[in-house]
Amino acid sequence: GDSVTQMEGPVTLSEEAFLTINCTYTATGYPSLFWYVQYPGEGLQLLLKATKADDKGSNKGFEATYRKETTSFHLEKGSVQVSDSAVYFCALSEGSGGYNKLIFGAGTRLAVHP
Amino acid sequence: ETGVTQTPRHLVMGMTNKKSLKCEQHLGHNAMYWYKQSAKKPLELMFVYNFKEQTENNSVPSRFSPECPNSSHLFLHLHTLQPEDSALYLCASSQRSGVYNEQFFGPGTRLTVL
Numbered sequence: 001g002d003s004v005t006q007m008e009g010p011v012t013l014s015e016e017a018f019l020t021i022n023c024t025y026t027a028t029g030y031p032s033l034f035w036y037v038q039y040p041g042e043g044l045q046l047l048l049k050a051t052k053a054d055d056k057g058s059n060k061g062f063e064a065t066y067r068k069e070t071t072s073f074h075l076e077k078g079s080v081q082v083s084d085s086a087v088y089f090c091a092l093s094e095g096s097g098g099y100n101k102l103i104f105g106a107g108t109r110l111a112v113h114p
Numbered sequence: 115e116t117g118v119t120q121t122p123r124h125l126v127m128g129m130t131n132k133k134s135l136k137c138e139q140h141l142g143h144n145a146m147y148w149y150k151q152s153a154k155k156p157l158e159l160m161f162v163y164n165f166k167e168q169t170e171n172n173s174v175p176s177r178f179s180p181e182c183p184n185s186s187h188l189f190l191h192l193h194t195l196q197p198e199d200s201a202l203y204l205c206a207s208s209q210r211s212g213v214y215n216e217q218f219f220g221p222g223t224r225l226t227v228l
Contacts, residue, residue: 004156034216043118043204043219044157089157101170102217104157 002027006090006105013080013112021075021108023064023090031092033057033066033073034102038087047075047088080112116140118220120205126226127195135190135223137205144209146188147217148180151202163188195227 007022025033032051036044048057053068062077073090090105118139127133139146148160162170163182177199179191188205202224206217 036219041221043120043221044206045219046216049216101159101162102157106154106156 002031002092002094002103004090004092004103004105006088006108008106009087009109011108011110013110015082015112015114016079017112019075019077019080019084019110021088021090021110023073023075023105025071025073025090025092027071027092027094029094031094033064034091034093035062035064035073035075036089036091036104038089038107040086044089080110082112082114085110085112118205118207118218120203120220120223122223123221124224124226126228127192128228129195129197131195132191132193134192135203135205135225137188137190137220139186139188139205139207139218139220141207141218143207143218144185145207146182146185147206147208148188148190149204149206151204151222153201157204161190192225195225197227200225200227 003026005024034049035047037047038044047062048059048064050057050066053066056063056065064073064075066073087107087109089107091102094101121136145164147162150158150160159172160174161180166182177194181189202222204222205220208217
């Protein structure tokens with residue numbers, strides 16, 4: 001079945017460092033791809049999404065490009081802040097019956113130090 | 115209230131207790147979801163309701179019993195749980211149509227089974 005694989009964390013960076021969190025997927029169809037973020041004590045929030053190959057999702061300085069040839073959707077940010085410390089989840093969407101079923105990766109914890 | 119709300123935020127229960135988790139969405143969505151988030155495991159989809167009809171049960175033990183009385187409310191009734199059921203239970207909602215629509219998550223209920 002469909003699956004998502006993320007790099008294991010935790011990822012520890014200094015403020016203003018460059019961030020990459022790798023995500024690859026396996027899917028039989030053409031899924032939509034998402035990055036969700038979970039701040040401490042909160043639920044998941046959608047960070048960005050891409051719905052077809054070569055689309056780039058972006059939000060709050062984060063970017064990810066849907067690469068069909070490498071089945072990847074890596075998350076990047078040029079300069080991280082302490083407030084970016086959170087757990088990041090890559091996910092793909094299988095659509096059926098009028099709703100989208102999300103398949104999540106295991107999550108990558110990011111810790112940013114001043 | 116806006117978005118997706120969940121009550122209670124924290125719950126401690128014994129293995130012989132019966133309790134219920136409540137989720138309410140104020141977004142006019144038609145699909146609602148229960149997820150289980152355990153330490154060091156990917157988010158697990160438990161149940162999906164689409165227009166109040168259960169459309170997915172992801173092999174969840176019968177000690178978890180969902181109820182969806184209308185499109186805005188979702189309950190998870192718990193009875194004779196096991197310590198390994200301790201986790202963060204997340205509720206989410208989405209619009210009915212299309213694979214591109216994001217799921218909006220509540221803050222979760224942190225459940226501890228003694």
